[in-house]
Amino acid sequence: MKFYLAPMEGITGYIYRNAYHRYFRPMDKYFTPFLSPGQAGELRDRDVKEILPENNPGLCLVPQLLTNRAEAFLGAARLLAQYGYREVNLNLGCPSGTVAAKKKGAGFLGFPEELDQFLEAVCRGMEELGMELSIKTRLGRREPEEFSALLEIYKKYPIKELIIHPRVQKDFYKNTPNLEAFALGMGKSACPVCYNGDITSAGSLQAVSARFPELDRVMIGRGVLADPFLLERVEAAGKAVCRGDGADSAALPDSKEQRERLRRFHDALFGEYRRVMSGDRNVLFKMKELWSYLILCFQDDGKYLKKIGKARTAGEYEAAVAAVFGDLEMRAGGL
Ligand SMILES: Cc1cc2nc3c(=O)[nH]c(=O)nc-3n(C[C@H](O)[C@H](O)[C@H](O)COP(=O)(O)O)c2cc1C
Structure with missing residues (x-):
């Protein structure tokens, strides 16, 4: 495929x-x-x-x-x-x-x-x-x-x-x-x-x-x-x-590695947007749109996504993202 x-x-x-x-x-x-x-x-x-x-x-x-x-x-x-x-x-x-x-x-x-x-x-x-x-x-x-x-x-x-x-x-x-x-x-x-x-x-x-x-x-x-x-x-x-042993996730990275890789991906993306785009407002807009999808990697009841959505500065945004990665369990088995 x-x-x-x-x-x-x-x-x-x-x-x-x-x-x-x-x-x-x-x-x-x-x-x-x-x-x-x-x-x-x-x-x-x-x-x-x-x-x-x-x-x-x-x-x-x-x-x-x-x-x-x-x-x-x-x-x-x-x-x-x-x-x-x-x-x-x-x-x-x-x-x-x-x-x-x-x-x-x-x-x-x-x-x-x-x-x-x-x-x-x-x-x-x-x-x-x-x-x-x-x-x-x-x-x-x-x-x-x-x-x-x-x-x-x-x-x-x-x-x-x-x-x-x-x-x-x-x-x-x-x-x-x-x-x-x-x-x-x-x-x-x-x-x-x-x-x-x-x-x-x-x-x-x-x-x-x-x-x-x-x-x-x-x-x-x-x-x-x-x-x-x-x-x-x-x-x-x-x-x-x-x-023939069913759809287990043996070849998948464990949830710790998934979390770390996702974090590196996020930071690379955020860093690059900040480097090339003018103004954090536009960068935050882009990152928030992505988070409306990416949050599904985590078991969030809506509170953490809301906090990301409310961030007005890069600092507030980074704190909200750190909370996601620090506090939430991942849905390591997928959607
Ligand atoms: C926010 C958003 C932007 C999109 N932009 C384009 C686009 O520029 N060109 C295009 O052909 N399809 C665009 N699409 C449609 C997607 O390419 C795709 O056909 C659609 O999301 C269905 O596939 P999916 O269920 O795998 O997401 C867009 C869809 C969304 C939700």
Whole structure:
């Protein structure tokens, strides 16, 4: 199984990716959170920082673009080629209301004819550039039944890989992933398919793998944010199954080592954000967003997370984090 880290705007930027890659089981592929190119494909400075090779050493990284204009996509792809990228991912999954209202992300799925024309122009241009296109898609705008027609469109083009998050735009992150619709994608797609959605434990991955034995790649987002040991857990469970002695966690570090490694990861992340970002306010905002996931590593009844949320200065924040690491038991067995 190949593992990809899901792109998550505001969270899985290069600083997070590097820290994750260094402290935990590396991912096979990483994706940038969506970059929004200008009309001719120009990228903002902060987007260029995301993709600079020196900011992503040793990572297999695929830049992701959010646009519905072929010229913008190809202009940005040309720029990305100059930095050495050979694959670009198209975001057809973002459910945000403002994005969808502009016919972008999952909103673009509601306009199949325009999407078809866009893909035709993009694929022609990408071939000229010697680059490959991959797509991250939802099932449609409103109903999963839209997916079949979308698959017919995708089939017409030389797409490198189709990552399917089996929800529709109007689900946002509610409801459960629609595995029936995902099965349709697996069956109909002309290119390799990657599963994405709600994998939070070795058990939930095993359930998807059992249903789709031919599946050989998955993308994970929130599950890894909440439990950065997830891939190690999956591997340990796999080894235990091979030995036939059940899914114990023999190959996993014990809770003391997990706590220490998580602490080092946290400190590296916090230190790096403070080094590159202006103002602790922004740094704290980022760290608090991450803690809304990471707190699940610990047995907190809500009090400790609240204290982190209330921190107004780096000092208050560090004290709240020290209390988490000092006082709380870890959920060493995962989520
Ligand atoms: C805060 C947040 C930001 C996200 N940003 C992006 C993004 O920039 N590009 C994208 O394709 N998907 C984005 N997603 C969707 C995730 O990549 C992923 O498809 C989704 O979280 C489902 O996978 P999971 O259940 O493993 O988290 C975002 C999701 C969240 C919650």
